[in-house]
Structure formats: C-alpha cells, structure tokens
Amino acid sequence: MRLLSRLTLILLVMGSCTMTGSFTSLSTDKTNIELKTLDNLYQFLTHSDNRIPLISAHRGGPEPGYPENAIETFEKSAQRQPLIIECDVALSKDSVLVLMHDDKLDRTSDGRGSVGDYTFKELQDFRLKDNDGQLTSYKIPSLEAALEWGAGKVVYTLDIKRNVPYELVVDLIRKKKAAPYAILITYSATQAAKVHRLAPEMMISASIAKPEDLIRLNDYGVPDNRLVAFVGTSEAQPETYQFLHEHGILCILGTMGNLDAQAEARGDVLYFDMIDRGADILSTDRPVEAGIQLQKYRVDNRLSSEFIK
Numbered sequence: 001m002r003l004l005s006r007l008t009l010i011l012l013v014m015g016s017c018t019m020t021g022s023f024t025s026l027s028t029d030k031t032n033i034e035l036k037t038l039d040n041l042y043q044f045l046t047h048s049d050n051r052i053p054l055i056s057a058h059r060g061g062p063e064p065g066y067p068e069n070a071i072e073t074f075e076k077s078a079q080r081q082p083l084i085i086e087c088d089v090a091l092s093k094d095s096v097l098v099l100m101h102d103d104k105l106d107r108t109s110d111g112r113g114s115v116g117d118y119t120f121k122e123l124q125d126f127r128l129k130d131n132d133g134q135l136t137s138y139k140i141p142s143l144e145a146a147l148e149w150g151a152g153k154v155v156y157t158l159d160i161k162r163n164v165p166y167e168l169v170v171d172l173i174r175k176k177k178a179a180p181y182a183i184l185i186t187y188s189a190t191q192a193a194k195v196h197r198l199a200p201e202m203m204i205s206a207s208i209a210k211p212e213d214l215i216r217l218n219d220y221g222v223p224d225n226r227l228v229a230f231v232g233t234s235e236a237q238p239e240t241y242q243f244l245h246e247h248g249i250l251c252i253l254g255t256m257g258n259l260d261a262q263a264e265a266r267g268d269v270l271y272f273d274m275i276d277r278g279a280d281i282l283s284t285d286r287p288v289e290a291g292i293q294l295q296k297y298r299v300d301n302r303l304s305s306e307f308i309k
Contacts, residue, residue: 157283
C-alpha cells in the first residue's frame with residue numbers, strides 16, 4: 001500500500017508538471033519564425049487575446065564564448081526558442097552597414113578606434129570579444145549577411161546608430177526582401193514619422209510610455225498598424241497596456257538592467273508575471289532564463305502560432 005501511494009503521488013506530480021508547463025530548460029521544438037510576406041508580419045505583430053509572448057534577445061543574446069551582435073550568437077540563441085533579435089547597425093568607412101553597438105571597437109573587439117575609420121575589409125581583421133572580454137574566433141558581420149541568415153528564422157529589431165542614414169538601411173532591407181522580418185527602432189515621434197514617410201510598409205518600434213505618446217505618433221501620420229510600442233525599462237501602467245492592446249499594438253518591455261537584476265535576485269517567475277500583467281515582448285540580457293518562463297506561459301495558456309515552425 002505504501003508503494004502504491006508513492007507511485008500515485010509521483011504520477012500526480014508528473015501530471016501537474018505537464019499541465020502547468022513546468023520547465024527547467026528551453027525546448028528546441030518549433031523555434032523558427034517563418035514570415036514570408038508583410039501581411040504575415042502585420043498579423044504576427046498585431047495584439048490579440050491569443051498573442052504569443054516572445055523574447056527579444058538584447059544585442060543577440062551574448063553568453064560566454066559568444067559575442068554580442070554576431071551571427072553565430074544569433075544562431076545559438078535562435079536554436080533554443082522562437083526569437084526576436086535586437087541588434088545594432090553601424091557604418092564602415094566605405095559605407096558598409098555592419099553590426100556594432102559602440103562607436104569604438106575597443107570594448108567588443110581587439111580593434112582600436114572608431115568603426116567608421118575602417119573599411120569593411122579592414123574590420124574583418126579584428127576578432128570579437130565575448131562579454132567576459134575573451135577573444136573569440138568570430139568576426140564583425142555585415143547587416144546584409146545577418147539579413148540573409150535571418151530569413152525564415154527570426155524577427156529583427158534594428159537599432160540604427162546616429163551617424164547611419166535610415167535610407168541606407170531601408171534600401172538594403174528592400175534589396176534583401178527582408179521587410180517581412182525586420183522592425184526599425186526609433187526614439188522620438190519625429191524620427192518615427194521620418195521613417196514611416198521613408199518606408200511606409202515597414203514596422204516601427206517607437207517609444208510609447210503613455211497614451212499621449214501614441215496620439216502624438218498618430219498626429220505625425222504614423223498609423224497603429226505599423227507600430228510596436230517600447231514602453232520603457234520599467235513596467236507600464238495597466239491602463240497603458242490596455243490602451244495599446246485595444247489599438248492592436250504589442251508592447252515591448254525592456255528588462256535589460258534593473259528588471260533582469262530583480263528576476264535574478266528574486267526568481268525568474270517575475271518574467272512570467274510581467275507577461276501576465278500586459279507585456280508582450282521582453283527585451284532581455286537573460287534570454288534563456290526569461291525564455292523558460294515565457295515557454296511555460298505559452299503552454300499554460302495553450303498559445304500557438306501558425307508562424308512558429
């Protein structure tokens with residue numbers, strides 16, 4: 001009888017874990033986001049009650065042995081879960097768009113000086129460092145190569161540095177037919193309006209911390225159905241989430257920094273709670289830990305998407 005009771009308890013616990021989606025690691029099943037047309041992208045990024053919460057890997061999700069803003073890092077991160085990749089676009093001396101966050105090469109590579117002081121060919125002489133400062137074998141990639149790799153795998157949010165003309169980025173996205181899986185990051189209503197005039201078909205990430213920010217964007221001619229809202233690095237008010245959702249707009253919460261630190265100290269379930277309170281996408285420096293919680297959320301709420309394969 002004692003053995004039977006133990007077996008019954010074990011089966012109940014196993015069943016409970018299955019029903020509640022209790023995970024300790026990320027699944028490798030169905031990790032590609034396949035968006036072939038702009039209509040696919042619009043549908044995927046429009047809020048509904050069945051929306052799929054996602055991780056945005058800040059600077060691609062670097063980890064030991066893998067540097068930020070490198071295609072090899074994107075590949076490793078995207079093999080674990082469906083992923084949005086946030087990466088940074090800079091410009092070489094010969095006007096090649098490359099992935100690099102800083103103006104200078106020193107922190108993230110064994111190069112010295114400004115990115116713009118080197119041609120793309122010269123930049124290939126340098127190796128990238130991981131976040132621990134260790135040199136890797138990986139090189140500074142071009143945006144073109146990243147766009148080619150990302151087709152049928154991920155969605156990009158492109159953070160375009162100040163000295164980089166949006167026109168160059170838009171032209172390359174159109175050339176590579178990458179608009180169905182690219183979002184352009186902007187930081188003000190005037191900048192968002194400029195980008196929308198330049199590329200009215202493309203999706204824009206805009207800073208929207210309160211309802212008035214969306215109204216201002218609309219006044220500048222940017223429609224709701226071309227917007228994803230970056231609500232900031234602290235959680236938005238419930239009424240802000242509700243307002244944006246009523247307009248069909250997904251909300252990106254930046255957890256990199258303070259919120260990531262809170263989750264690390266108090267428990268990763270905080271990521272689950274952030275989604276439950278209204279965030280749709282978490283831009284994080286802890287994509288694995290946050291991703292496990294979002295995987296649990298998707299299973300618990302029986303969420304799926306035809307675009308995740």
